[in-house]
Amino acid sequence: MTKRSFAQHALSDWMKGTGPDADIVISSRIRIARNIRAHPFPMLATNEQAREVMERLTSVAGNGRLNGLGQFDTIELSELNELERRVLVEKHLISPNLANESRHGALILSENEAVSIMVNEEDHLRIQCLYPGFQINEAWEQASRIDDIFEEVADYAYDEKRGYLTSCPTNVGTGIRASVMMHLPALVLSQQINRILSAITQVGLAVRGIYGEGSEALGNLFQISNQITLGQSETEIIDNLYSVAKQIIEHERAAREKMLEDSRVRIEDRVYRSYGILSHAMIMDSKEAAQRLSDVRLGIDLGLISDVPPQVMNEMMVLTQPGFLQQVFHEKMSPEQRDIRRAELIRQQLISKSDHGGVST
Amino acid sequence: MTKRSFAQHALSDWMKGTGPDADIVISSRIRIARNIRAHPFPMLATNEQAREVMERLTSVAGNGRLNGLGQFDTIELSELNELERRVLVEKHLISPNLANESRHGALILSENEAVSIMVNEEDHLRIQCLYPGFQINEAWEQASRIDDIFEEVADYAYDEKRGYLTSCPTNVGTGIRASVMMHLPALVLSQQINRILSAITQVGLAVRGIYGEGSEALGNLFQISNQITLGQSETEIIDNLYSVAKQIIEHERAAREKMLEDSRVRIEDRVYRSYGILSHAMIMDSKEAAQRLSDVRLGIDLGLISDVPPQVMNEMMVLTQPGFLQQVFHEKMSPEQRDIRRAELIRQQLISKSDHGGVST
Numbered sequence: 172m173t174k175r176s177f178a179q180h181a182l183s184d185w186m187k188g189t190g191p192d193a194d195i196v197i198s199s200r201i202r203i204a205r206n207i208r209a210h211p212f213p214m215l216a217t218n219e220q221a222r223e224v225m226e227r228l229t230s231v232a233g234n235g236r237l238n239g240l241g242q243f244d245t246i247e248l249s250e251l252n253e254l255e256r257r258v259l260v261e262k263h264l265i266s267p268n269l270a271n272e273s274r275h276g277a278l279i280l281s282e283n284e285a286v287s288i289m290v291n292e293e294d295h296l297r298i299q300c301l302y303p304g305f306q307i308n309e310a311w312e313q314a315s316r317i318d319d320i321f322e323e324v325a326d327y328a329y330d331e332k333r334g335y336l337t338s339c340p341t342n343v344g345t346g347i348r349a350s351v352m353m354h355l356p357a358l359v360l361s362q363q364i365n366r367i368l369s370a371i372t373q374v375g376l377a378v379r380g381i382y383g384e385g386s387e388a389l390g391n392l393f394q395i396s397n398q399i400t401l402g403q404s405e406t407e408i409i410d411n412l413y414s415v416a417k418q419i420i421e422h423e424r425a426a427r428e429k430m431l432e433d434s435r436v437r438i439e440d441r442v443y444r445s446y447g448i449l450s451h452a453m454i455m456d457s458k459e460a461a462q463r464l465s466d467v468r469l470g471i472d473l474g475l476i477s478d479v480p481p482q483v484m485n486e487m488m489v490l491t492q493p494g495f496l497q498q499v500f501h502e503k504m505s506p507e508q509r510d511i512r513r514a515e516l517i518r519q520q521l522i523s524k525s526d527h528g529g530v531s532t
Numbered sequence: 533m534t535k536r537s538f539a540q541h542a543l544s545d546w547m548k549g550t551g552p553d554a555d556i557v558i559s560s561r562i563r564i565a566r567n568i569r570a571h572p573f574p575m576l577a578t579n580e581q582a583r584e585v586m587e588r589l590t591s592v593a594g595n596g597r598l599n600g601l602g603q604f605d606t607i608e609l610s611e612l613n614e615l616e617r618r619v620l621v622e623k624h625l626i627s628p629n630l631a632n633e634s635r636h637g638a639l640i641l642s643e644n645e646a647v648s649i650m651v652n653e654e655d656h657l658r659i660q661c662l663y664p665g666f667q668i669n670e671a672w673e674q675a676s677r678i679d680d681i682f683e684e685v686a687d688y689a690y691d692e693k694r695g696y697l698t699s700c701p702t703n704v705g706t707g708i709r710a711s712v713m714m715h716l717p718a719l720v721l722s723q724q725i726n727r728i729l730s731a732i733t734q735v736g737l738a739v740r741g742i743y744g745e746g747s748e749a750l751g752n753l754f755q756i757s758n759q760i761t762l763g764q765s766e767t768e769i770i771d772n773l774y775s776v777a778k779q780i781i782e783h784e785r786a787a788r789e790k791m792l793e794d795s796r797v798r799i800e801d802r803v804y805r806s807y808g809i810l811s812h813a814m815i816m817d818s819k820e821a822a823q824r825l826s827d828v829r830l831g832i833d834l835g836l837i838s839d840v841p842p843q844v845m846n847e848m849m850v851l852t853q854p855g856f857l858q859q860v861f862h863e864k865m866s867p868e869q870r871d872i873r874r875a876e877l878i879r880q881q882l883i884s885k886s887d888h889g890g891v892s893t
Contacts, residue, residue, distance in 0.1 A: 436814050436815060436872060437815065439814045440813055440814035440815040440875070443812040443813060443814055444809050444812055444813050444814075446812055447808030447809050447810075447811060447812030447813065448805050448808050448809060449808075450808055451804040451805055451807055451808030452801055452804060452805050452808065453797050453800045453801035453804055453805075454797060454798065454801040511797060514801070
């Protein structure tokens, strides 16, 4: 693996895998925030102190301790140009904070990009594990193993009463953020989504759209995560998220079945129109792309479209973000040019992904 | 030719031909209204008188006088069921008036359906000649020959001062209605159409949409015809229509060129999106079908779509009318069922008409 291979493909290798309930849960993610006791937190650290933290934490990958979990590569943020950083953000492998504001920031990235470990982000250490489908427990087990490995070399900032200490108080305690990214088109179409989202927030979970601004959820993708890190054990946090997500899956599945029963031809019309437009349009903004890709993905998951693989939406959602588009076409673009290039890329992808460029109905 | 062959094909044989300026002028039409002096006009005729008129006028086709102009078939309206009448109306071969209100109405129809002669419509005799493209003079010459043939057997109601007498005063004089059906998408898109239409009406011509209700022009199709039949000679009427239509053709062509120059990718986007939707949608109302077929036809005429023949719009505009749809599918349908069948028919047609079901760009 060269250090720049992450910029070549929109779809991380781990995303090509599948998991339970993958028709609704796109991915499961655990993020653990940790800090080293002996060092000031990144915001307060001097450049020298930040460098020391980076060297100490990246040495874990260098000395092979992570080898049992796969191949890892260490990338210092200072080595990357602006576009490469942007691509990493669009793939959700690093945060905008690490991309733009970190001093001596680094990324320890597994070959399949399922594990990305940020150094000198808001906290000294941010361990992120991603799994395809609904595998939040599996993600937690792996993140936990990596946490143990780092703990062997670093004395974590920990307080008996408060738990793990972090830069932002919202992470104090377990330091864990567990989340699932869910595709909920039927709950949106049947206008049940607001009721469900408000119920979710009442049980201590947070919801936000992916790629959308504010509360808008582009492509009917919702990230659901724990709000609380203090006063609950890791297991409680994960069990709570698991059981709520399981209920949402059931609601979405029931809504899809009802839709097919009550108005099959309307759903087919919506899905095939979006496919027809994606495979023919010459101009496409990212909002429309997200909505139509969601329709096509729904069509795949309902068995209405059979010759386009389901990952096509995940891949194209990433591929059609501004940074990736410019990376693919090797040029800076105005928003108007991006809309044209985005349409071009989607047409190409849909034709190459499907057997014959059409839809089998 | 069986008497029912008109119901089998949406596209009359004459429409498969082409003519000058066929990228803008779909067809040219002359209609001549005549009455027999010795008989009361249809509205005032007894059943017996109407029967006599029908026998006298249809005998012209029976005794072979029209043979020099092609094969003709005589159809009495009373032989047709409701659906067959509706199909004839949708193909513009007869008027709704002849279909629904005539007594002893008949149709004398040429094999290629370019000549349709109505007996006992509002007037005793209505001669209609249709030509593909911009051939209004050719249509006039043929209509005039047919007029001469009928005049040999019928003493027309004619007044030295007023000219030919007709049931409706708007036809008195020459009894001629000359019209061209024009496809003007670029003038509509560039919002020049209202200015142009209002200029047209100021020079004594009338404009109306085809298939649309009221002033709405479905599919950007406009029929332009003479308002005046009195006080102008036949030649003046036709020359006036010809020269105005010629100017509109030039305006439309200039608007198309400007569109391609200024915003080629926007036009391509519009055209290909409509193609993508027409070839994938599962539900399509007649208004949307007309608009998208207009887009595709524009794409063909601009050279953006090369493997769909231009007649496809003319054919599908007729084929997707309610009567024809029911004729094709041999069933009575609700409006919702029609929208589904219409979408089905368009998908089938587009796939069978194009080489490989796609668009070559």
